[in-house]
Amino acid sequence: EDQVTQSPEALRLQEGESSSLNCSYTVSGLRGLFWYRQDPGKGPEFLFTLYSAGEEKEKERLKATLTKKESFLHITAPKPEDSATYLCAVGWGSSNTGKLIFGQGTTLQVKP
Amino acid sequence: DTEVTQTPKHLVMGMTNKKSLKCEQHMGHRAMYWYKQKAKKPPELMFVYSYEKLSINESVPSRFSPECPNSSLLNLHLHALQPEDSALYLCASSQVFSRKGSSEAFFGQGTRLTVV
Numbered sequence: 001e002d003q004v005t006q007s008p009e010a011l012r013l014q015e016g017e018s019s020s021l022n023c024s025y026t027v028s029g030l031r032g033l034f035w036y037r038q039d040p041g042k043g044p045e046f047l048f049t050l051y052s053a054g055e056e057k058e059k060e061r062l063k064a065t066l067t068k069k070e071s072f073l074h075i076t077a078p079k080p081e082d083s084a085t086y087l088c089a090v091g092w093g094s095s096n097t098g099k100l101i102f103g104q105g106t107t108l109q110v111k112p
Numbered sequence: 113d114t115e116v117t118q119t120p121k122h123l124v125m126g127m128t129n130k131k132s133l134k135c136e137q138h139m140g141h142r143a144m145y146w147y148k149q150k151a152k153k154p155p156e157l158m159f160v161y162s163y164e165k166l167s168i169n170e171s172v173p174s175r176f177s178p179e180c181p182n183s184s185l186l187n188l189h190l191h192a193l194q195p196e197d198s199a200l201y202l203c204a205s206s207q208v209f210s211r212k213g214s215s216e217a218f219f220g221q222g223t224r225l226t227v228v
Contacts, residue, residue, distance in 0.1 A: 030213075031213035031214040032214040032216075034216055043116075046216050046217070046218055051213055092214075099157060099214070102154035102155055104154055105154055
């Protein structure tokens with residue numbers, strides 16, 4: 001069964017305390033892995049796209065990496081404004097219209 | 113500009129009402145999507161339009177009726193909804209083709225729908 005699993009479900013960090021979020025997937029015909037950030041009551045905000053094992057992308061304090069079975073979102077020296085739910089999604093299927101399977105998300109809280 | 117605009121932001125409707133949600137994008141994307149998101153859950157795909165034609169319907173009840181009048185606009189017509197249909201409804205758009213695979217989808221801010 002095609003599945004995307006994120007861990008941990010919730011993460012509390014002190015400001016400046018680096019950590020990683022995990023997204024593991026079992027999908028046949030992976031057509032891209034996507035990371036989004038979602039603030040309460042708002043739509044997901046696109047962060048990164050990864051297509052191939054070994055690929056890495058960076059943006060400010062965030063770095064996303066991809067292996068054949070999982071992706072990590074590394075957060076370096078987080079700030080309170082990084083608090084949000086981080087969603088991982090996998091592009092799936094034979095179509096190029098971007099059908100996405102989302103993980104359950106990791107809710108990150110960064111305390112000052 | 114990576115903006116997808118949804119209106120209204122909030123909507124309260126009775127079970128006998130008919131209402132419509134609207135979505136607009138000007139990024140030249142030819143794929144547009146409706147997602148439904150319940151509290152503390154991930155978005156769930158409802159419909160996909162590709163080149164203004166419905167390409168995916170994820171077995172959504174007929175009380176939800178999508179429409180894509182042109183390449184920039186997407187509507188979701190609502191009729192005879194149930195209280196359990198209360199949720200955040202998200203519109204998204206993306207390019208149809210990417211040489212690598214699926215293209216990233218850009219989401220609007222959503223319409224918070226409450227059915228009473």
